[in-house]
Amino acid sequence: MGNEHKPIDCEEVLRSLISYLDGELDKAATADIDHHLKHCRTCYSRAEFERHLTELSRKIGPSKAPAELRRRLARLVEGF
Amino acid sequence: MKEQTARRQDGEAGGDRRRLFQARVLDLTDGLYRVALRLTRHESDAEELVAEAVAKAWAALDSLEDESRFRPWIFSVLINTFRSHCRRRGRELSLDDCQDDAGGEPDFSLFDKLHQPFLLWWSNPEQDFLNKLLGEDLQRAVDSLSECYRAVVVLVILEGCSYQEAADILAIPIGTVRSRVKRGRSLMQKALWMHAREAGIHTATSETEGEM
Ligand SMILES: [Zn+2]
Secondary structure, three states: OOOOOOOOOHHHHHHHHHHHHOOOOOHHHHHHHHHHHHHOHHHHHHHHHHHHHHHHHHOOOOOOOOHHHHHHHHHHHHOO | OHHHHHHHHOHHHHHHHHHHHHHHHHHHHHHHHHHHHHHHOOHHHHHHHHHHHHHHHHHOHHHOOOHHHHHHHHHHHHHHHHHHHHHHOOOOOOOOOOOOOOOOOOOOOHHHHHOOOOOOOOOOHHHHHHHHOOHHHHHHHHHOOOHHHHHHHHHHHHOOOOHHHHHHHHOOOHHHHHHHHHHHHHHHHHHHHHHHHHHOOOOOOHHHOOOO
């Protein structure tokens, strides 16, 4: 039972890299890219860059709603 | 429908229903506010939008068929409330029409701008660039997107929604989410690049290269 990977080129990786990083590819396509990234320094660096940028973007803005909004919503729902 | 409305008015069961709704809403308030803030880009507008959406959600609670879908359901109410705000201001299609997209311009990639394959191994200009980025730079880049890209970027990147969840929330096909996420990231990177150049954050190698 060898690990069969469809060899894919950098073009193909580039095309589906974002979906790959967002966890939106099926198992086989994910494994193909995993395999490519292990052997291609440029695509690996690109993937790391995109991953890191996404991580930074995730932290944008406040993490919490203002306390006043929470109180306002609680009051609002009490009144329903 | 009628039966459920009757149940809502019926004391004990109605109280349970309200308590459950309240608990779920308070659970999701942070996420609702974050999305509202990036859509409206103003704190007080965002608070108004969330409060209005919660009131609408309560009024439309009977349309929630599956309790486990509460999160995408209430986010879709928030989005629709925002849509009607835009409509009121005469900007009917802002959330659903990516017309302002820069034509057939190819995707912009910061990595392609920064990466230098022949540098010595300890030099990493793309990492240096990320290290210099501030939260406010990223926020400005997201806010610079037109609403139609911003909505998808905010749901998928900031809130971690799956493409399917974002598609359900925005009531658009999943393929549209896929392409807008890609294009939205590209436009965001271009905004970061332009800002970095204006602010002189990135000057090292870029000046000698041609413009995109
Ligand atoms: Zn490659």
